[in-house]
Amino acid sequence: MxxxxxxxxxxxxxxxxxxxxxxxxxxxxxxxxxxxxxxxxxxxxxxxxxxxxxxDGLSGLKTAIAEEGFRLFSSYLQKACDSGAQNPRARLKSLCRGYLQFGLDHGGILAVIFGDQGLASLTANGDKEQADAYLLLREVCAPFVPPGDDPVILETQVWSLIHGFTLLYLAGECGSPPPTLEEGPFDQVIQLLDRVGSQAGS
The missing domain is CATH 1.10.10 (Arc Repressor Mutant, subunit A)
Structure with a gap:
C-alpha cells in the first residue's frame, strides 16, 4: 500500500x-x-x-478492542438467548451456551475483554451494568433470584460457573474439544444450573 x-x-x-x-x-x-x-x-x-x-500504549489499544469486543460478545449472548426455548431456565442455559461459543470463536477477544483493561476499564465506577452483556446476564438470572436476596450473588455464581468452564475448556482441561458442544462435557456441567432457583418455575 x-x-x-x-x-x-x-x-x-x-x-x-x-x-x-x-x-x-x-x-x-x-x-x-x-x-x-x-x-x-x-x-x-x-x-x-x-x-x-x-x-495510550498497548493498554489503550486493548481498552478500545475491549469496547468493540463487548459489543460482539453481547450480540453472541443475545442471539443464543433468542434462538432457544423462551422459558426462564432454557434462556439461562442458552446464555451460557452462547458464552462458551463466543470463547471458542473469539478466544483472543475474550482474553482482552476480561483482562486487566477489559471489563474493569468499561466500568471504572464499579457499575457492571454499563456492559450490555452483564445486563443480559442480569435479565436471565432475575427469575431465579430468591425474594429479598441481592441479585448480584446469583449473577456472580452463574457467571463464575460459565466463565470458569469456558477458560478450562479453551485450555484443554476438559480433553480434546468434541465436534459439537452437545457431545462434550458442557451439558453435564451446565446441569448445575438446575440447582439454581429450583423454587422458580421452568
Missing amino acids: TQENVKTRHHHGDLKAALVTAGIQLLEDGGLAALTLRKCAARAGVSHAAPAHHF
Whole structure:
C-alpha cells in the first residue's frame, strides 16, 4: 500500500477504527501474544508511530478492542438467548451456551475483554451494568433470584460457573474439544444450573 493510499484510506478520521479492526484480526489469528502496536500498525497499513496518536500504549489499544469486543460478545449472548426455548431456565442455559461459543470463536477477544483493561476499564465506577452483556446476564438470572436476596450473588455464581468452564475448556482441561458442544462435557456441567432457583418455575 502506498503512502498516498494510506492517507486516502484514513482521510476521514477512521484510523482509530482501522487500528482496532487490525488488532482484532491479530487476536483472531494468533491470540493475545500476537497483539502488539507495531503489528497492529502494519496490519492497518500505517506507520508504526500511528497508534501513539490514538491510544495510550498497548493498554489503550486493548481498552478500545475491549469496547468493540463487548459489543460482539453481547450480540453472541443475545442471539443464543433468542434462538432457544423462551422459558426462564432454557434462556439461562442458552446464555451460557452462547458464552462458551463466543470463547471458542473469539478466544483472543475474550482474553482482552476480561483482562486487566477489559471489563474493569468499561466500568471504572464499579457499575457492571454499563456492559450490555452483564445486563443480559442480569435479565436471565432475575427469575431465579430468591425474594429479598441481592441479585448480584446469583449473577456472580452463574457467571463464575460459565466463565470458569469456558477458560478450562479453551485450555484443554476438559480433553480434546468434541465436534459439537452437545457431545462434550458442557451439558453435564451446565446441569448445575438446575440447582439454581429450583423454587422458580421452568
